[in-house]
Amino acid sequence: MRPQILFPLFAEVSTLKGVGPRVLPLVQKVAGPLVRDLLFLSPSGVIVRRPAEAASAIDGEVGVFTVTIDRLFTPSRPGAPLKVRASDPTGFVHLVWFGGSPQHIDRLLPRGETRLVAGKVERFNGEVQIVHPDIVTLEKAADIPASEPVYPATQGLSSRQLRKLVQGALPAAPDLPEWQDPAWLKKQNWLGWRAALDALHAPTAEMDLSPDAPARQRLAYDEFLAHQLALARRRRAREIRPAPVIVPGAASEHLLQALPFQLTNAQAQAVAEIRRDLASGQQTGRLLQGDVGSGKTAVAAVALADAASSGFQSALMAPTEILARQHYKKLGPMLDAAGVAAVLLTGRDTPAQRREKLAALASGHVQVAIGTHALFQDAVRFDRLALAVIDEQHRFGVNERQRLQAKGDPRLGAVHLLTMSATPIPRTLELTQYGELEVSRLMEKPPGRTPVTTAVLPLARIGEVAARLKTAVESGAQAYWICPLVEESEAIDLAAAVDRADDLRRLLGVEVGLAHGQMPGAEREAVMAAFADGRLPVLVATTVVEVGVDVPNASIMVIEHADRFGLAQLHQLRGRVGRGAKASSCILLYGGQDGALGETAKERLETLRRTEDGFEIAEEDFRLRGGGDPLGLKQSGFPAYRFADPIRHRSLMLAAADDARLIMNRDPDLTSERGRAVQVLEELFDWKNHKVGAS
Ligand code: ADP
Ligand code: MG
Numbered sequence: 290m291r292p293q294i295l296f297p298l299f300a301e302v303s304t305l306k307g308v309g310p311r312v313l314p315l316v317q318k319v320a321g322p323l324v325r326d327l328l329f330l331s332p333s334g335v336i337v338r339r340p341a342e343a344a345s346a347i348d349g350e351v352g353v354f355t356v357t358i359d360r361l362f363t364p365s366r367p368g369a370p371l372k373v374r375a376s377d378p379t380g381f382v383h384l385v386w387f388g389g390s391p392q393h394i395d396r397l398l399p400r401g402e403t404r405l406v407a408g409k410v411e412r413f414n415g416e417v418q419i420v421h422p423d424i425v426t427l428e429k430a431a432d433i434p435a436s437e438p439v440y441p442a443t444q445g446l447s448s449r450q451l452r453k454l455v456q457g458a459l460p461a462a463p464d465l466p467e468w469q470d471p472a473w474l475k476k477q478n479w480l481g482w483r484a485a486l487d488a489l490h491a492p493t494a495e496m497d498l499s500p501d502a503p504a505r506q507r508l509a510y511d512e513f514l515a516h517q518l519a520l521a522r523r524r525r526a527r528e529i530r531p532a533p534v535i536v537p538g539a540a541s542e543h544l545l546q547a548l549p550f551q552l553t554n555a556q557a558q559a560v561a562e563i564r565r566d567l568a569s570g571q572q573t574g575r576l577l578q579g580d581v582g583s584g585k586t587a588v589a590a591v592a593l594a595d596a597a598s599s600g601f602q603s604a605l606m607a608p609t610e611i612l613a614r615q616h617y618k619k620l621g622p623m624l625d626a627a628g629v630a631a632v633l634l635t636g637r638d639t640p641a642q643r644r645e646k647l648a649a650l651a652s653g654h655v656q657v658a659i660g661t662h663a664l665f666q667d668a669v670r671f672d673r674l675a676l677a678v679i680d681e682q683h684r685f686g687v688n689e690r691q692r693l694q695a696k697g698d699p700r701l702g703a704v705h706l707l708t709m710s711a712t713p714i715p716r717t718l719e720l721t722q723y724g725e726l727e728v729s730r731l732m733e734k735p736p737g738r739t740p741v742t743t744a745v746l747p748l749a750r751i752g753e754v755a756a757r758l759k760t761a762v763e764s765g766a767q768a769y770w771i772c773p774l775v776e777e778s779e780a781i782d783l784a785a786a787v788d789r790a791d792d793l794r795r796l797l798g799v800e801v802g803l804a805h806g807q808m809p810g811a812e813r814e815a816v817m818a819a820f821a822d823g824r825l826p827v828l829v830a831t832t833v834v835e836v837g838v839d840v841p842n843a844s845i846m847v848i849e850h851a852d853r854f855g856l857a858q859l860h861q862l863r864g865r866v867g868r869g870a871k872a873s874s875c876i877l878l879y880g881g882q883d884g885a886l887g888e889t890a891k892e893r894l895e896t897l898r899r900t901e902d903g904f905e906i907a908e909e910d911f912r913l914r915g916g917g918d919p920l921g922l923k924q925s926g927f928p929a930y931r932f933a934d935p936i937r938h939r940s941l942m943l944a945a946a947d948d949a950r951l952i953m954n955r956d957p958d959l960t961s962e963r964g965r966a967v968q969v970l971e972e973l974f975d976w977k978n979h980k981v982g983a984s
Contacts, residue, residue: 291972297461298325298973305458307450315446316454324458325973328486329931330451331505334439335492336423338407343380346410346417353407353424353433354382358398363391370420373398375406382406383418384425397425407433436493455490462486465973468966469510470948479507500937509933513942515974516928517949518967520724522977525953527725528571532702533675535567538598541591543627548587555579555733559588562729563707567595567676573705576682576723579731580903581711581864582738588731589678590620592707597629597656601675601701604658606665606693608684610635611814611821615839616680617659624657634660634669665692674704682708711864712857713903715911717935720946721928732904741867742874743898745851747886754847754876755796761845762799762826766871768845771862773853774806774831782831783807789849790829797827805831832858841869851877852890856910859894860903867901889913911936 291299302308302316302324320327341352356375364371371394373384384406386394398404408422424433440451464483467474480488480503488497488504496502500509545552552560559577566573579585589605596603605620607613617633624631632646632655649655653672658664674697679690690706697704708726719728746754758768770793772786783805790803802816802825820828821840832854846866851859859877867873877894879886886894896909914936935942956964971977 292969294463294465294969295972297463298323298328300324300461302327302454305454307454307457312446312450315443316451319441319443319446319451324461327455327458328462328490330440330455331489331932332438332492332498333441334448335495335498336437336439337494338433338435338437341410343377343382343417345379346382348410348412350410351407351423352410352419353405354419355403355405356382357403358400360400361391361395361398375404381416383413383416384408384422385418385420387420405429405433436491438490438492459487459490465969466962466966468514468963468970469507470963473944473948477503477506477510479503479510482507482511500934505932506938506941509930509938510941510945511970512930512933512974513938513945514948514967515970516930516976517720517724517942517946518952518971519976520720521949521953523725524574524727525957527574527703530572530703531570532572532705533599533601533673534570535592535596535599535601535675535705537564537591537595540598540627540629541594544590544594544623544629547623547626548590550587550735552587553584553731553733553735555731556584556588556735559729559731560591562727563588563592564595566727567592567705570702572703573676573707574726575707576719576726576728577707577709577731578713578719578728579709579711580713580734581861582734582868583711583731584735585680585709585711585731586616586619589680589707589709590623592676592678593620593624593657594627594629596676597624597627599675601673602650602653602656602658602671603676603678604660604664604671604674604693604696605678605680606685607659607661607680609814610637610661610810611817612680613659613661620657620659629657630655631657631659634658634663636661636663638663662689665689665696669696671696671698673698673701675701676705676707679706679708682710683712712861713907714857715908717939717942718911720942721935724946730904737870739867739870739872741846741863741901742872743863743877744874745877745879745894745898748849748878748880751878754878755793758793758827758845758847759797762797766826766845767820767823767840767843768827768847769843769862769865770801770827770829771846771848772829772831773850779807786829786831793827793829799826801825801827801829803829832862839868840865842871844869844871844873846873846875847878848876849878850880851894852879852886856893856897856906856913857903859897860901860906863897863901864903 301322302320303313305324308316316327320330336351338351338353341354343354346352354377356377359374359376362372362374371386371389371391373394375382375384405424405426405428406419406422407424408419411418411420438452440448442448442451462483467481479485485504485507489508492498563575566575577585577588593603593605605616607616613633613635617631621631632649634646638646647668647670650658651670651672677690677693679685694704694706714722762768770789772782772789774782786805787803790801794801802820804813804816816828819825823842844866846863848854848859848862863875866875877897879894893910893913896906900906933942952967959965959968
């Protein structure tokens with residue numbers, strides 16, 4: 290329930306003085322429906338006024354002049370401005386209006402009288418001029434505000450009107466109990482919430498508008514904290530849900546022995562984290578993040594074997610047929626060696642095969658189901674499903690994951706969830722998107738990987754690239770050749786990919802496959818399978834090869850128009866090579882005919898050349914995209930924050946996430962004094978009623 294202290298903030302803006310039926314929809318559009326929303330509207334600018342004199346006035350500054358009115362020049366022709374010449378002891382100041390009424394101006398500025406005028410100084414033919422002075426008054430200079438916030442105006446609602454409304458609403462904002470940790474607050478040197486709100490609306494210099502201004506930092510932190518608390522609550526709701534106890538056993542031992550390698554330290558640690566979850570008796574929700582080739586499958590395999598050891602069934606779901614098959618091909622024999630029976634369930638099964646597999650799952654004869662979307666269909670029943678593992682989890686909807694999880698037997702408890710992702714994302718994005726999940730990261734790659742040599746070349750050198758490719762292919766190498774596919778120009782891009790395949794066929798004199806998203810699924814997968822089996826030396830593809838495909842013999846990756854891809858995507862694509870013993874290379878071709886490449890674009894590709902660490906690339910990509918791309922931020926999964934900027938306030942978000950965790954661990958029911966204040970914060974931002982994450 291909303292605490293009473295917040296009522297004034299949650300009143301409709303229509304209750305404010307000055308918000309009549311005409312203005313109401315405009316305020317709602319600019320700020321939102323509530324008084325809170327208006328008060329959370331940050332100024333976008335500030336007018337700073339300084340006392341000024343004609344002789345020394347500075348272009349572009351807002352000056353306050355004390356002038357004597359000299360004469361009015363009425364417009365000489367229609368459309369010409371109306372001018373008033375005024376002067377101070379140091380020179381003339383011309384006041385200019387476009388479309389003003391001479392009578393009105395005459396009354397406002399009678400000849401011979403002294404007035405204060407304020408406005409932005411422009412020099413025109415060496416003379417000081419002010420177009421549309423923002424203040425003309427009889428008052429003393431001291432009575433003119435030295436600074437004034439500027440708000441994002443809209444047609445019909447000026448910044449000045451908004452400022453009046455905000456100023457009118459501010460007194461209604463209550464003092465709220467402090468929800469931030471006192472020591473932290475002191476260390477940051479921040480104001481209390483109420484004072485910060487006042488400061489937000491009273492900037493006195495450009496500096497006060499910066500994301501680094503203390504008031505803005507405080508409010509951003511509050512917003513992050515409220516959001517992270519909402520996520521922490523979800524985590525907690527899951528954690529208190531009883532779930533089957535899964536502990537390692539004989540099958541796990543056998544599986545580890547059957548693995549053709551030793552787990553890396555990173556893998557061993559992830560396994561330990563997952564095992565702790567699975568043994569807790571509470572529902573697991575974990576994301577296993579690891580770059581392409583970091584060995585997530587082996588980690589998942591251990592969890593599958595653990596479940597079987599404990600007498601439960603599990604499911605491993607992958608987004609495509611080819612991936613599911615690959616998992617089955619790799620895991621099947623290992624699980625088999627561990628005495629665990631697995632089936633592959635996809636859309637390609639014949640009705641008879643399917644019937645048989647479904648029966649085996651329903652009866653519990655088979656412990657592991659590996660498959661695609663086919664896994665969560667209604668006809669699929671399990672005997673004792675306890676664990677769902679989702680590979681490339683972002684390719685599934687929340688509903689699809691839930692449908693699979695719903696196949697558990699409620700009497701056993703909730704089905705554990707282990708999701709995997711090979712798309713490294715910045716830590717901040719991870720916190721917002723998957724804040725309700727625990728995260729394990731595989732930071733280290735298995736040994737024996739050959740580093741990929743990356744070259745960045747202009748498209749103009751495509752001839753050389755093709756020549757080198759010919760030599761490589763003749764000695765048995767396989768290559769991917771990626772063409773971009775951008776939605777706006779899909780038809781053209783597709784045609785370009787088809788043409789490129791033709792070119793290469795001619796140039797290389799070998800068979801060249803073509804795979805793109807517009808092809809029927811079966812046809813595309815047939816081409817990919819031919820490439821995977823080594824029957825096709827070269828595969829021209831749009832980005833469909835991004836996801837998890839493993840062709841160890843492929844050692845060359847050419848990416849055309851690399852500058853049109855996101856860094857993360859390029860990294861994913863590059864991860865397709867360097868999987869075997871062969872020395873691998875990745876060639877990034879940039880630019881079109883002119884071959885020009887901007888600074889940021891260069892820096893981006895350079896990052897890729899420098900490092901193969903997906904997490905580093907993700908952070909760098911994020912930084913380079915900068916805060917000036919709100920659309921990009923949204924697309925990348927950040928919620929619409931009011932105060933917080935996930936890039937500029939990165940460290941604040943990380944701190945708030947830790948803070949939220951600490952609060953929930955110490956005082957899960959929020960009954961302490963700080964806990965109660967924290968509840969007010971949660972209500973203030975109201976994240977509970979928003980979609981707070983993608984997971
Ligand atoms: P991803 O994280 O992309 O799913 P995979 O699980 O497919 O990666 O692993 C990539 C390759 O690395 C596979 O061929 C796998 O057999 C191998 N691999 C995994 N773990 C190890 C390890 N500890 N030592 C050596 N090779 C490993
Ligand atoms: Mg994988």
